Amino acid sequence: MKKNKNLLEIPNINSKDAEFKELIYDVNDSLFNKDNYSKKKFEHLCVCSGGTTSSCAKNGFTTLDLRKNYSKIHLDKESNLVTIGGGVKMGDLINHLQKHNRSFPIGLSKLPGAGYILTGGVSPLSRAYGLAIDNIESIKGFLGNGTFIFLKKNQISPEKQLIWEAIKGAAPFFSIVTEIELKTIQSNPIKVVEGFVNLDQLSEIIKLSEEFPENISLQWIYAKKIYIYIFAELKNSLEDKKTEECLILLEQFPHLEKNFYENFNEINFFQQELDLYELNTNNHSEVISLLGEDLENDIPIFMKCLNKIMDNKPNNSCYIASQQLGCKTKKLLHGSSFFVHRNSTWKPWIYASWKKNDLQEKKVVMDWMYDSWSKLRRFYPNVHLAQLHNHLNSHREELTLAFGNRIEELKTLKNIFDPQSILPPL
Ligand SMILES: Cc1cc2nc3c(=O)[nH]c(=O)nc-3n(C[C@H](O)[C@H](O)[C@H](O)COP(=O)(O)OP(=O)(O)OC[C@H]3O[C@@H](n4cnc5c(N)ncnc54)[C@H](O)[C@@H]3O)c2cc1C
Known part of the structure; x- marks a missing residue:
């Protein structure tokens, strides 16, 4: 472009x-x-x-x-609901909210736009506040057949119920969302414990993390080396005491750094200065995101599998990373949605990258991505459709693994509301 x-x-x-x-x-x-x-x-x-x-x-x-004409952000100070255009970047959203001491569970980067929200939205804060879709109050937009839609939580007529549920997780297949109203949260300080670890230490930390309370989450990346972030939201003195009791278990890794941030906006995950992977603007890439439950006793076999995958890594730009969901994301407090794998605790993703004109390298890298996916499946059998791959052969399988038994309902909605398949195909 x-x-x-x-x-x-x-x-x-x-x-x-x-x-x-x-x-x-x-x-x-x-x-x-x-x-x-x-x-x-x-x-x-x-x-x-x-x-x-x-x-x-x-x-x-x-x-x-949508970035030019749908970029407005407005916070209603009475209700603390924020209305954003369909082209708003998540970084702009939390920067705006921070001026009013509010925040939103955005993901690990400030770059993604509304696609982050509409495809589910897994945040380091999700264990306490749910997925991004769980915080949608209303939406405005157009269906693929040109019909205008306005849907508001708790005011959905029975005939619109299925559309409302599908907007939350599958909107891109049948609608163009121009406006989203979201619940916001109080902006709180964050403590982050971070640093490089080896495979054995990662294994120990994953074990500890599966017992974390809802205000703490683990994210890790295995690129050239392994780097972890343990993210803890500090809310009040009672909870902070529990948080400290939990974080004390990390004292066995004294080299990890403890950092305090006034708010979520101040944190930058996977910073370039850490030189975690080669960030090459001449590279093209694809990403596939998976979902799975607690690893529990499988942690040792998972570590072996991860090691094997990384041994076969085709270049220094490719990597595997993972973020932790669970707690509130496992509950259906906000009604049904098309994010069907609510029992998930882990969302790993495979990042596959190659020199953009090197078709040979592209093939090797894509083969590695698919091979890694097949190795990881026993731990993470499902897909988080955060990236639409209708240009790849794996698209259909990804759809089935993302929407499970709701795929037929999605196809019905698509047939009715996007009959010309103007939006991404199913
Ligand atoms: C650096 C980085 C970090 C990330 N971290 C996380 C994370 O922590 N958690 C997480 O869950 N995901 C994460 N993601 C994934 C990201 O949220 C998804 O890939 C998301 O779909 C990107 O949205 P976008 O608007 O930026 O993308 P775009 O490329 O602009 O849009 C992607 C697709 O979404 C659809 N879409 C977007 N906006 C609309 C709209 N308004 N109406 C209808 N359809 C629309 C379209 O089909 C579009 O092609 C990350 C991605 C990156 C690049």
Whole structure:
């Protein structure tokens, strides 16, 4: 996406390099006019919010870029509900909220846009506040057939109930969301215990983490070396005492650094200065995210499996990482959604990256990604569809593993509300 000088920078390099057909900034009736689409098989509209995935712009396809015209953020100070446009970046959201001492459970990066929320949204704060979708109060947007929709929690008519549930986790397949109203949370200080560890130490820390209370979560990355972040939200003196009792168990790893942050905004995960992996702007990449339950007694075999995967790693840009969900994300406090694998504790992801014009390396790297996925399946059998892969052969299988027994309902919604398959195919 680089033909027009006025364009906003797009973070995903695959999408940045794409020679798109046309760029649209507004969602209006003409968007759904048949003439906007060629009759070419599989052609659909790409939607761009944060622009962090390989599916927001593609060679020869039209992109609807929500970042220019759907970027407003408004916090209602009475209700503490925030309304954001469908093109808002998560970093801009929490920066705005911080001015009012509020926050939101965003993920490990400030770059993703509304796609983060609509595909589930796993945050280091999710164990205490649920997934991002659990915090949606209302949405506005258009279905793939051009119908305007406005849905508000607790005011959903029975005939709209299925659409509401599917918006939470599967919205990109049948809708374009232009506005989202979200619950916000009090902004609290955060303690982070972080540092490099070896495989044995990671194994011990995973074991400890499966007993963490809801305000503490573990995230780790295994790239050139292993780096961990234990993230603890500090809320009040009573809970802080429990947190300290829990964190004291980490004293057996005295080299880990303890850092205190005034608020979530101040934290930058996987910083470049740590030189965890080679960040090459000439590389293209794909990411697949998995979901699984507590590892419990499987931790030793999992560590062996991880070691094997990393032994076969094709280059220094590829890595495996994982974040911890659980506690509140396991509860259905906020009603049913299309994030069906509520029993999950771990969301690992495989990051596969290659020199962009090197097709040979691409093949080796993609083979490694699929091979690693097959090795990890026994621990993490499900998929978190945070990245849409309709350009890859694994798309159908990923859909089945992401939506489980709700896939047929999603297909029905797609047939009714996006009959021309303008949005990503199922
Ligand atoms: C550095 C980094 C860190 C991440 N960390 C986390 C994390 O901690 N937890 C987590 O859960 N995920 C995480 N992700 C994954 C990320 O949240 C998803 O890939 C998300 O889909 C990206 O959204 P986007 O808006 O930035 O992407 P885009 O590429 O702009 O959009 C991706 C797709 O989502 C759909 N979409 C986006 N906005 C809309 C809309 N308004 N209406 C309809 N469809 C829309 C479109 O189909 C679009 O093609 C991370 C990603 C990156 C790059």
